Amino acid sequence: MTTTDPAAAAPHQAFAADAPLPAIGDVRAAARRISGVVRRTPLVRSDALSELAGTDVWLKLETLQRTGAFKLRGAYNFVASLADAERARGLVTASAGNHGISVALSARLLGARAVVFVPDDAPEGKRRRIAREGAELRLVAGGYDAAHAAAEAFAEESGARFVNAFSDPAVVAGQGTVGLEIFEERPSIRTVVTPAGGGGLIGGIGVVARAIGDGVRVVGVQTDETAALHASLAAGRPTSSVYGPTLCEGLSGDIDERAFRLAREVVDEVVLVSEDAVRRAIRWLAAEEGIIAEGSAAVSVAALLEGAAGEMRGPVAVVLTGSNLDAGRLAAILSGD
Structure with a gap:
């Protein structure tokens, strides 16, 4: 488990912001x-x-x-929708707990590596469950938005697929x-x-x-x-x-x-x-x-x-x-x- 400085985070998302909304x-x-x-x-x-x-x-x-x-629904649908080559790039997300647990489990079930950035004040029980599901846990000071920025920066640098928790x-x-x-x-x-x-x-x-x-x-x-x-x-x-x-x-x-x-x-x-x-x-x-x-x-x-x-x-x-x-x-x- 490591603690990350979210400074200089760069935006990254795997979908166009103006793409059609889900139907x-x-x-x-x-x-x-x-x-x-x-x-x-x-x-x-x-x-x-x-x-x-x-x-x-x-x-x-x-x-x-x-x-x-409920977060497993969206996380598993996202990971299962990826092609094998995309999953092989690894997954990264930010979470206050439940989304991170769900991404970690989905990654484990589908054979992918996952890194989860979590606010350092997130409940200890949720942090333990993320780690128990096999994801790499990284703690970030500054709340959820700082963790989100750090996860986006990691995706930009590493090529891992960023799993947006909500959009x-x-x-x-x-x-x-x-x-x-x-x-x-x-x-x-x-x-x-x-x-x-x-x-x-x-x-x-x-x-x-x-x-x-x-x-x-x-x-x-x-x-x-x-x-x-x-x-x-x-x-x-x-x-x-x-x-x-x-x-x-x-x-x-x-x-x-x-x-x-x-x-x-x-x-x-x-x-x-x-x-x-x-x-x-x-x-x-x-x-x-x-x-x-x-x-x-x-x-x-x-x-x-x-x-x-x-x-x-x-x-x-x-x-x-x-x-x-x-x-x-x-x-x-x-x-x-």
């Missing part, structure tokens, strides 16, 4: 490609949230995904399979509430909702400390902002032009909740549903508990994106700290 056909192709590797996760009714919302509320449990988070078309298409599964199982869903970070998951779900949903409302949720997408949509352009400490590291970091373009087309609204509301949602999920959710997942339930998402047109699907919460942090939250 429903790309999501369906991703679903076929990831089948047998990525779990089709349960969609279960929450009696307590249904009573609170006054309509049926269904929980999409990506907490039960193979890596403990590569193959990654977005893979994440969109969450939405495909929701609507295949419950075509009557009229509102989807999902965590929103860099825009890959909500963008992929939005592509599906616009293609096969009947007037479906797509609502993203961020916290006050991870509000880049919310701020960008409000400003009408991608904005760069500095936020404070967060329980939702998976939602932190800025979004790029491509992710912004997709969100503007397929997302109806992004709402904000407080970090304290996320803690309350984690406790509520554990007590009422027996579900362990990390902060970046619990934001979607926090929006319902706090009434932040407005009046719900049902049935409603709420995406719980992951369960990778350090035991010590979970214990502190459950005890009220």
